[in-house]
Amino acid sequence: MSAATATRPRPRTHLVRALVAALLAVAAVLVLQPSGSTTAAWSDSVDVAGASGTTGSLSLAVSGAVTGSAVVTPGGTVASTWSPTAVTVAAAGVPLTVAQLAGSRLEYRVPAAGAACSTTGTPLFTATPTGTGTSFTVSGGSALSGTRTLCVTLVPGDALRASYAGVALSVTTTITAAQSGTGTWTAGQSWTTAQQLPAPLPALPEVDSFRCGPLSNEKFVDLRWALTGASGSASVQGWRVEHRVAASDWTTIFDGIAASAQSYQIKWNDLPQRLRVNSTGSIRIVAVLTDGTRVASNAIGLDTSTQRGGTMTCS
Helix, strand or coil, rough: CCCCCCCCCCCCCHHHHHHHHHHHHHHHHHCCCCCCCCCCCCCCCCEEEEEECCCCCEEEEEEEECECCCCCEEEHHHCEEEEEEEEHHHCCCCCCCHHHHHHHHEECCCCCCCCCCCCCCCCCEEEEECCCCCCCCCECCCCCCCCEEEEEEEEEEHHHHHHHCCEEEEEEEEEEEECCCCCCEEEEEEEEEEEECCCCCCCCCCEEEEECCCCCCCCCEEEEEEEEEHHHHHEEEEEEEEEECCCCCCCEEEECCCCCCEEEEHHHHHCCCCHCEEEEEEEEEEEECCCCCCCEEECEEEEEEEHHHHHEEEC
16 A cells, blocks of 8 residues: 655635735725715815705895995804905996095994994994005904994095085995804905985185274274175175184184174273283184085284283284
8 A cells, every 4th residue: 555645735815815805995995985974075165065965154145235234144054254345436337546536435334233324433444545456445343243234434535526526426345254263264245335425515705805994993903804705505604703822723702793794893801811911813704604614714913912901903
């Protein structure tokens, strides 16, 4: 009988390879699966749609617009704040330049709930036209949250009033909402409203030939003046005499002079006590118009002295 020959079994390498391939496939599925609860694509971009919804949203709406105001409402699924960020001013659809708006500014205010817009008090945001473009930056207070009424006022400079007096200009404000915190999402909206410039100012009357009258002496001063060009809303309501020493401010020393008057006599005993001293000053006559505007004459000298019981010299 011949002896049996023993042989070592061959390794089953095909089974090992199959097992490794299966494990790699499972790992690939785990790595490529979307993170979190969203089934959106593989990034954190704004408003990325997926089978079961979106990652989030941010919106801004402007409604209830009337002349000079509108209601601003932020929306979406993330917290946000908003503010006016830029503004343009146009006449008949043509944006105005810095030169045309020189000296002008735009003021934005946010009234309390239920309150009307106001043009007084410190504005929350402002814009002063500068630079070379026609869109100007709005800056100022802290950004706002929630639904609020935004009011805008155009305060015209002399150049704008001279060229566009009585004209309705359009003011377009860009409002921007930004995600609160460290988020970078933004949403924008624009709002256009009309701003009516005041009508041209009436031509002001002139007060001239203010002088000492021929009857003046050391005890009284007789003042005379002339008035031209007064009519309509530029009519004179009354006159006052103002005085100052050196470069100090003008102060009223006599008021309530009749509108029809073109002369007035100052007596030493009628002078305010502070002027019954040795002093060198100036006086002028001022027309007070019916709309409150004041038109002053030229100034003339008035020196006072306590000698001989009080004297005045007009020049």
